[in-house]
Amino acid sequence: MQRCAWCSDDPLYIDYHDHEWGVPTRDPQVLFEFLLLEAFQAGLSWITVLKKRERYREVLFGFDPQCLARMTDAEIDERLQDPGIIRNRRKLEAARNNARAWLQLEDPVGFIWSFVGGRPLVNQYASREQVPAVTAEAETMSRALKKAGFSFVGPTICYAYMQACGLVMDHTLDCHRHAQLVDASATSGPSMQVH
Template sequence: MKQEHNALIDQKTRCAWADSAPDFPRYHDEEWGFPVTDDRRLFEKLCLETFQSGLSWRTILNKRESFREAFQHFDFHKVATFDEQKVAELLANKDIVRNKRKILAVINNAKCAQEMVKSEGSLAAFFWRYEPDEDSLPPPETQTTCRESIALSKALKKLGWTFVGPTTLYAFMQSMGLVNDHAEHCFMRSKIDQMRKKLQRP
């Protein structure tokens, strides 16, 4: 079965990064770039991008289920209630990235997310407001920020969010489908284009 799966993988032309680790093809084919409007999933991804800062995505992907368990499946209403005792528990959890600044950032951002829902109706409504104009973007896989990720970063920081730099937010936009950054030759690019055309924006 594994050999068949690998054979199937070899028959598809993907983004270059997707073949750099055994667990990347499935993530690339089933998640990365799919347009997302669900608030919990948006918050989860932003938190995971925070933890990835300075690390590899493979490290975070391998620990994702542990992160989900530790952070109440990224229900930001629950995460916003985390206290000092909970922070201590997280710092003792060897199955996640034990970085106090990042843990505190996630808790802070959960509180900011609550406020955003009150003022904007949803996280999706706010984030998708910064969807880049595809005609203004350079070719796929050629940049780590864009005008909109810089603007979104400034807007979130003004609202009190932390660990939300332009590079982190562009990676967030790529993975959550706000921009289709699959390579021109990638078999997923046209599929993501179709999904984005059918998407009902919040």
């Protein structure tokens, strides 16, 4: 089965590629979780974050923004001792900060989806080399998130976030998921904008 070139043979990576990456989601909990996970990934490989994802769910209150927003400095210090996560104070403080910023948004889902006009952008890339690291939409999202008080939301992180949550669909044309996601959208999901 043909997959995107970035997907290794790690079963965790394959499962993520085949079932989550590029699938449009409007679930606020999933959108929030991925926003934090992408921030934790900054400077590291995505597989590193995937392998720690379950532990993050355990120590970060299931990515509940209400609970995370109330996390104390002492609780952050405690988590910095946990080898099951990426022990970076700035990223943990950003998770708390981003939870607070998320809760200030009147309509977080609508806000996130506004950067693609409410419908997934479907790209037609033949190879991994054609897929950009940043787009104008990601730059706009980054500026808006920063203005709203978020941190660790640079344009590269925002574009990876858009890919992960299906705001953009960057499975390459040779990947089996490209056709599956386009077909699924045509029959039941939100209409996609083909680029």
